[in-house]
Amino acid sequence: MEEEKEPAMVTPGEVLGTVSEFKPGKGTYVAPHNDTVFASLTGYRRNISPAIDSSDQRPIVEVTGHKAHGPVPQPGSIVIARVTKVMARSASAHIVCVGTKSVREIFNGIIRQQDVRATEIDKVDMHLSFRPGDIVRALVVSLGDARAYFLSTAKNELGVVSAESTAGATMVPVSWTEMQCPLTGQIEQRKVAKMAS
Amino acid sequence: MEYVSPEGLRLDGRRPMEMRQIRAEIGAVSKADGSAVFEMGNTKVIAAVYGPRQVQNKSQQMNDQALVRCEYSMANFSTGDRMRKPKGDRRSTEISLVIRQTMEASILTHLMPHSQIDIFVQVLQADGGTRSACINAATLALADAGIPMRDLVTSCSAGYLNSTPLLDLNYVEDSAGGADVTLGILPKLDKVTLLQMDSKLPIDILENVMQLAIEGCKAVANYIREILLENTKQLEFRRGV
């Protein structure tokens, strides 16, 4: 990554260049009619040269503000959510983090039965996959319906990352479907996420 | 009544093409996502922006863009004669709508689907041109909140009294019964987003008055830009960069 020597400060609406010169990055937008790149935030303008192997050799222009608005879940982003309710065909959850950033507002997510794991999706028992209070890592599949984002845990590294047993201790994962309570030794069923070691 | 003296001075001593003193400050409400105070002469408004956040009323949610809401309210002590009006009377509903539509035109709403942005403007003192002041304050607050915008919307009013086009009317001039044009523009894109006029005016004079208002908007835009850049510099400085 290479930065311009002296980043210029810009405000929304300022012309940054044309589409033929620059590739629009964060904090910029392209007007549909005249192929001009404009700033959409207040902050410093930075030109980033493209990766050498990429086919598009235009430098990326972006504007970094001092205060970005809070993160909003988007399809494809990895989120951390707390399970609030488990029903027969789905589980609802509150999204608490998008990527590495905590959200400022409450966003509801829903994990449907067919999105819990990748195989044998018709045999999933929701109650043996999640419990209320579990902390889950999940992928946002779509913006969902009016009430909630659709989340998926159908990958090895997705699923429950932290859970409390009935005795109140934080459980230790023992396999991809089971977690064990360190106090009582009791084994509970979960869709466990595989942690990168 | 004479609003422009033979020497070409207005009631408050300004020239016809002169704006009142403008002053702006960013970050007046500490816990809002963005906020600003904007003063045009004696008119003083506070704007606060909350969001983008989850939509409160699910039936209003839009799947392809953000919902922008606006509430305009006047403090009891804001006008010369004390008045006590309930929130949401017709005048403030109309102004709320005007501000909302004007701001919505500049916010890149499609980037934030399923969310809502609230803009609250509170008039502390009203001395003509509250609409313009509110729009300018809202622009600053939105920019402070880091909400992506096409351009900074700025607004200014102009009027026509004693056969003279006047820039930035104060309350006395506003209530004189002459034409009053409130204009909002996207200064860099050179587009008009808001245009309101009452009373009648020949079309060639309207052109002049509008041109004057556009000049006013551009002057406000330059000032707002300065304030924003200054604020960014200060924040960087405080962060020790």
Place this chain on the structure above:
Amino acid sequence: MVGLSLGEQHFIQGGIAQDLRCDGRKRLAYRPISVETGVIPQANGSARVRMGATDVIASVKAELGKPSLLQPNKGKVSIYIDCSSTAEPAFEGRGGDELSAELSTALQRCLLGGKSGAGAGIDLSSLVVIDGKICWDLYIDGLVVFSDGNLLDALGAAIKAALSNTGIPRVHVAAGASSDEKPEIDVSDEEFLQFDTSAVPVIITLTKVGKHYIVDATSEEESQMSSAVSISVNRQRCICGITKRGGAGLDPSIILDMISVAQHVSEQLINKLDSEIASAEAGDDDES
């Protein structure tokens, strides 16, 4: 509005129990207070008071009116508080009305004395121009610009500051008018009467969290309160009004204890406020 996790709640409660609150204050310490007077030139008097992040504006407007029949020798004072939606998105529309009404009545109780106005901090008889005919009506308007707890104390302080900033025009009554005619009056543009605000009480709100009580609670601390008692105390250490809010019951002996604490705290607050008001007024004069 304030959403706190269990850990944060314990932290706040534990801090209060150990006499060291989240922002480093002791239980009976106020946040820094800043006073600015004359912020609304259109009003007869106005002040903006900031206590930490809490930010309120009070304005006083005087209008000539007629005294009520029951009290012909007294002026009228009314207090209205408005919660701006800039302070909290929840205040939008009619959302702030309940809180506004609660604050207005609490302030009326604390500052105006009972129905007869006997215990009022403002000398109502000084507002009379002609007995039974003309008096000044004072409209005190408060506006909550930003709320971070302890609104009542801040509004009380702002009203006190606004009153000391208030100048009421001197009224000359044309002599010789007979008693049943409408007297001719002349409102002076230059001469103003200053108010004597030394009798205006300050309001101290003691918020009970756990076993202890604190002054000047932030909104986080207020979310943990079991009950709160607002006591208005004047310079002579007289109690001018008491309001209890919040659900939990209080032992009568604790209330008496709270009152004596409030009296003690009030002295510091009044001194602090008076010096702030004086310096704000001095700054004001320099500018004009």
